[in-house]
Amino acid sequence: MASKESAPLVHSEWMQFAPLIILLPMMAFAVILFLGHIFNGHPFWKKNLKEGGLIALPVMAASLVLSLLLISEFLKGNSGVDQIFEQIAWVNTGVWNGGSMIEPVSLGFGIYVDHITVMLLFVASFLCLLINTFSIGYMNTDPINDNRNHRFYAEFVLFCSGMLGMVLADSFLWLFIFWEIMGLCSYLLIGFYYERPSAASAAKKAFLTTRIGDVFLMIGLVMLWDLFGSLDYAVVFATENIDAVAAESAGTLQWALGLMFIGAVGKSAQFPLHVWLPDAMEGPTPVSALIHAATMVNAGLYLVARMFPFFGAESLHGDLDDLAFVIASIGGITAVMAAAIAFVQMDLKKVLAYSTMSQLAYIFTGLGCAMYLANTLDWHHNDKDHYIVIVAFGAALFHLFNHAMAKGMLFMASGSVIHEVHHAHHHLHHHDDHHDDHGDDHHDDHDDHHDDHFDAQSMENMGGLASKMPITATAMLVGSASIMGLPLIGGFWSKEGIIANAWRVAQNDPRFLLPAMCVLIGAAMTGFYMSRMWFKTFAGKPNNEVAAHVGPTNTWIKTPLFILTFVTLSSIIFAGMGFTHWASDTEYSFLSERNLLDGIIYEMDHAFANSDIFFFILTYIAIFMGAIVGPGLAMALYGGKLAEGEEAKPWMRPIIALSAWFNDRFHFDNTALRESTLATALENRLYIDEYYDKAMINIVAGFSNKVAETDAEVIDGTIKAIESGSQSLSTIVRSMTTGSARDYILMVAVGTLALFLLIWGVA
Amino acid sequence: MSETTTVEAFGDGFISALCPELMLFAGLLLLIIVPNLGRGTFRIRGTQIRVPWLLGGSRFKITSDPRLPAWIASITLGSAFLNVVYIFSQGLERVVIVSESGKELLLVNGFSRVFEMIFFGALALAAFSSMNRLQVKGIGAHVSEHELYNNRRQADFYILMVTCALGMSVVALAQDLFVLFIGLELASFSTYVLVAFLKESKVGVESGMKYFIVGSVASGVGLYGLSMLYLWAGSLQFSVLSVAFAESGTTALPLIGIGFVLVGFGFKVSAAPFHFAAPDAYAGAISPVAGVLATASKAMGMLGLVRMLLIVAAPESSDGSAVWLACLGAMAAITMTWGNLAALGSDNPKRMLAYSSVAHAGYMLAALTAVGAWNWDAAVSGDAGAAAVAVMTALLFHLVVLVAFKLGAFLVLSILESEGGASRLSSLGGLAKREPLLAVAMFIFMISLAGVPPMAGFLSKLLVIMGIVRIAVGDMGAEIADGGVFVLADMHWVWWLAFLMVINSAISVFYYLRVVVVMFFDEPEEGREGPLPSGWQVRLAILACVLTTVFVGIAGDALIRICEMAAQSLNYGW
């Protein structure tokens, strides 16, 4: 029997508290749920504890602190891989592989820290804390959430626990376990407004779609298990094990990884399992921010990133390039598709959702390319190739980081907008109730006072908010810029890297022209839809009365926006610190290459003055497309001055002015375009959801009804037929007892005769 | 096994050997005399002196009690039963009663004792529980003495019961086929009248007539078979016949004789196709009598078959085949299937029980077939008759415990019958509400009949199946150990009888359960909501049946041993 004691093998006293990063939120889940159930509605609970929000906050803060300690330990020790705990022998069993021995098998739990862990751990714990802060401002001020916020916080912390656990786990199995817990929380949180049929259906859709991916992930894991006899990273990534597998069953390994990738596709909402993500916006905005932008969708990326050692393994050289291509292509296709759909979305959060999809696709492309490079280049021995691979992989991870920060911020900012629009509407509505004769004619479209008919998320109901919500607008601006890849801001650094690497690969392998083209076009598209969103929301004149009455937001909401704006803007510092290097390879460490200033200069130089002429041109094409073509079109269509008397903050003024100028100069009528078949198709999400629904109804439901019918009529019918058959047989048999003694005597005589003849015959 | 003691009629040891029968005889006399006792006097001719001689006249209160004959009969039968049980506890002897010319007439041994136990037990229970049953109107919730038949009519009934017991015990003891036949006829005639006893009812007489007329034809055939055997062997002594069979038993004449006799007994055990009158008879007769038909009378028929087939026409060829084996096997298969199928759709609980009794006859015939199929060559079977003993044990055990749960079921119906009929399943409706313990008792009888553990019926069925399988398996185990390869077809075909039996048990659950469902689920019929007719006697009898069913089911070891002993005593050769 294996040991169940967990003996810490720590380097420092802080490390032994690492499991608390997971356990604290998990316990907080129970505590909040329990207290919430008991004290629901109690004023102290409501006011002072924010219905659990202020229990969750310190817990998340503690998780962050512990994470930071862990991270600093890791960086200090500069140790490549570290398994902090001896595994807890979770499941012990055995398998028989022929022969006369049973091989013991143990599925254990432990904590594993390496560069990828560290990066994602920071992202997750940092964003969780910020979003927790934001939630207090967002959730607790909305009357619709009264007396059910404890549920939100409980599910929220459980989600955080799942995310942190997934990052820290030391095996693919436990990755999967926490992955599923996140799936559950996502389900619960999307269905937070359970009374809305759309939320219920969205929750179901999210869980089911990701579950389909999970099924393949599970098969992949099982296959991986069979190859390695374990799912522990330490075993799976050990070079000698990979070599052994590579020698025999590289093809199987590619299948296993490919199936696992399907899981990632589901979780990260890539084509064709992307349908759940836009619907998931039914959840409260912090949920959208947290789960569906910043963290959970990263799980798929994390999983793929975790596969890197296979791609990078020397013994698997050239064996996995097909899979790398698939990963990159799925990313490329999704990037363009999602961006295109984002063009026509009116719902603020839906735009962001498609943007998320698109950006995740970028990261997938980046990962795919990095993996292709790692798999085809001789990077173990060639320093130059080594550098290329590391930077490619690092760029993808860096984009993950940037995107998480930016998108988290964007969602929070959009939440802030929606929150305030909603408030404003509520206020007006309230106002109108008491003064029926006043104001009705001012907003005819919305004279129906039912909340259902007013969509606080629609950009049609916004416009010109830059002056009313300066912080939000700024955050949104910075976030959008980061996503668009405007030079020097946040995502620029990583996005350029991804595009460059895609083309680098395309140079080697023409297949990769597809993703490479996609990401390049996608850059322009990103530029367009992100700008469109910003200008429609913040520039121009208020679209209606409600938008005109929007006020500034509260501190709980502002704080995280502020912090994240700062983080996004300071992305260059991360880049300068060599993020792309140490996040992707163990050989590099924090600031190991050069000091910060040199690093920044190096990055600048590398980005804008690349010595390779191909990449030099490429960079400027990308910048041109992302920073000029896209935004330019958007400004032409949607730009405009603020309303009279409104004034934006100075750093936004030029942009709004620029947009007004563009709008004046280049405005064109896009009605024809908007009413084209393509636009309709895009508005209907390219009909993919419809096809899926049809498939569900016609094929799955039809089939299951047939099977249920068969079950009832054929299988159970047989039983019933036996029953009724024996009953009718019984009737026949009984009818032979006619009641006439003559017949009875006849039967006796017949029996006698039969016996007589039988015996006569025998004797 | 003790030595055989030879006793002449009325010689030494005669009384102790035939004690139960003599008790019956005494009881019979009492039954005839006692109800007639009164203040009758005998005037000495020519004088005025009236000597009270007690016969006739205005009867005493006690002798005019309509329950008196029932008490006498019950005590008689009961003490005969207890006497048999006592004999078992004292150890068995083997006593042959011979005629003056030295011919074996009666044989008292464990085998016959077990059957006596069955007969007396069943009849005692039936007599005791029909104490309040013979009512003038046939219906009445509250039984008072005025509603019962007067005690002369009562006496008729119980006299017939006792003669029936006497006839049956003659069958059990007989060592001469003709003596056996006479006993059989005595018992049969008694049952014919018992069935038709309620001559005031249409169904009563009708069932009596059918039972009588079909039974008479069957026994006519049987008697003709006897005459053929006699023509062939010159004697109907078992000892003589078995020797004759061993020498030249494969000729047509004796075999056809055996076949004809089979018809006579077949009717008694209600084997298909001779069973047709049985459901009608059971349905028309009052329930205790039907219960007797289904248990004691059936046991008598089985006894005859055992005697005739296993003693007289014992299979002697080394491969264990006897000419009658296939006939009996086919009969068993048809009987059990027919009975179960017919019972499946029957709405009349008494008919249902009748058909179920047909099915049980099939099971027993299957067991009997298995005995016949036993490999009689000890060199091959290697178990010195143990397998045959096992099947015979199972058969006896089944017959014994059948008394408990089949008669018990009829007794429950008897209570409903005295309330106004039990000819529809719905008349059992709501029994669980009206009298829960009675419903529980009926439930126990039903699942015991179905062969659900832990009731006696399960154990008996298990024993039968085990016996059959053992015969079928035979010595294959040993040959497998020697490296032989077997397929299913290598097992003796009687294995398929066990299989059929198992399937039939499954079918039978359906109709037994239906009774349970009606009792526990349905509402009472209109007009039957009130309490059931009183009468502690019948309830006591039912209690005895329940206790036996459960107790034997849980701890049947003693009874199995008794039956085993009896089976061994059937034939020394085993």
Place this chain on the structure above:
Amino acid sequence: MQDWISMPLVGFPLVASIVLLAFVSNADDAMRKRLSNPIRMATLIFSLVMLVITTGLFFQYFGSLSWEGISFNSYNYINRYNWIESLGIHWTVGLDALSFPMVWLTTFLLPVTIIATWNEKNGALYFPIVLAMGGALIGVFVALDLFMFYVFWELTLIPMFFLILKWGGKDRKYASQKFFIYTFTASVIMLLGLITLYFFQDPVNPLQYSGSVTGRTFDIGEITQHALNENGKGWYLGANIQKILFVMLMLGFLVKLPAVPFHTWLPDAHVQAPTGGSMLLAGVMLKMGAYGMFRLPISLFPHALQYFQLVLMAIGMVSLVWGAVVCLGQTNLKKMVAYSSVSHMGVILIGIATMQPMGWAAALFMMFAHGIISPMLFAVCGAFKHHYHSMEIGAMRGMAKHSPWLATSMMFAWMASLGLPLLAGFVAELMMLIALWYFLAAEGWSVFWMVGPALVLAITAGYYLWSMQRTIFEGGDETQPPESLHGEPVPDITNPEKLAMIILAVFTIVFGVMPWIALDMMHDWTAEIFKGLILPILGGFNGGA
């Protein structure tokens, strides 16, 4: 050594229930009403005492016999008396790592069932019958004598029959009979197999037992020992006989399990059964089938198991997929849950058919985990029916608003059943998948065979989510409570129900997070049976063992 300890586990509840039933059977209605509370308490205390005993057994309090490392065909706490000596029948009870988890599960579910159905009508009769059910079930698991095994096997039918008949739904008459007859039919065929086995048991020394009429014994341990000795040399009893007996025994167990196509009694029984009946039926009674498979056909006929491996695999796959797909087409909540049981039993069968220690451990753990989860499923269904007077999915919407406790319990149970990690069911499913892959790899089969069982995980999620969408969610409009309520206020579950749900949920979590509590002994047992039984046959007989 407290060998007697397994005796009261069977005897206590049976005797107690018979005494109680006898006590109330002739009481009138008013009296019964008055008695129902004390009787309820009495049965609860009885069952808790049993739970304490089995838990004590687990913690090695009695005689400190370890549950880990029990080798194949050896048992703890063996207790043996002569019963029907003339047939070689003994009262033999004992526990090993196969039966002990099941016994503990039964004793665990008894109090939970009693609590969950605290307000069942006609309680004076109901609770003793539940207790009797428990006794009979424990009897099946502790019996080490074929006769005893069969007796208890059938005995379980009787209380369940009455539970369905007296406390069931509208069609209870049909369902109870179907349940009884269907399973009885299968088990009598099994009985014939057992008896045939009985006579073949020891071909070398056929007449070993002088005490019995037949010269043979019903002792499972003895028979298993003969089989073990013979199987090492070749097919025990010869190939044909072994196959025939294997099929006959398996038939009885497959019906009980139930496996497609012998499953149609289950939905009827479940839909009509009262909550308590369903809880015990799904929780323990179905496991009797799997238990029996391990105890008899697998232990005795490993050659035949190998011969029929693919057949079993096919039946398991079909059950798994079929059950799940039928679930998708159900509109009746309880029927859906019942079919999900069919599907989960397919997991057990697949686990067995993999012939991997891991697969068997998965099967054992599935038995255990499903034994905790499915009672909760049925408790939820029962509460749903009880409160909303309907079993139709969609009859009641917005439960999260009207009955948050019930909604929470439902969601928990559903999630546990669809195999959410860290809840008990996941471990078994995961292990089954891994073992299945080993099987496929060994057979050289394609990965496509994995898709079916794995996709079932998605289908399972599909029907559960679909049903939750239409019950827990939606319908927030307070003016729209279910029509079946006729305007009565919508209640939440009662306190005893809550307690039962919490207990079940806690244990689902406990065994999901810490599966090793039960799994270690199961693993040890499967490893032992493999070493002792399977490896000598399949892995080349290496002299020893």
Place this chain on the structure above:
Amino acid sequence: MIDPALVSGLSALMFVIGLGGAFTRKNAIIVLMCIELMLNAANMQFAAAAVHHGDTTGWVYTLFAIAIAASEVAIGLAIFLAVYGQHETISLDDVDVLKN
């Protein structure tokens, strides 16, 4: 002295006539007579066999059989009478309240 074989043959004929008559005739009395015919066939056979074997037991059997036949007739007629009282017919086909 007649050859016992001939008597046997005659008895067989009687038996067949009796059996055949039993299930072809409706009237209970006639059926009863047929049954008597069967019994008498047996009696003749017994007698013939007794002669054939020179065994007096056969005669005793015959006597007993006659007694049995007599009581059978007595019982039969009594039952038929009762049947007639209730059903007003003794036609076997018409007395069929009990069936199936």
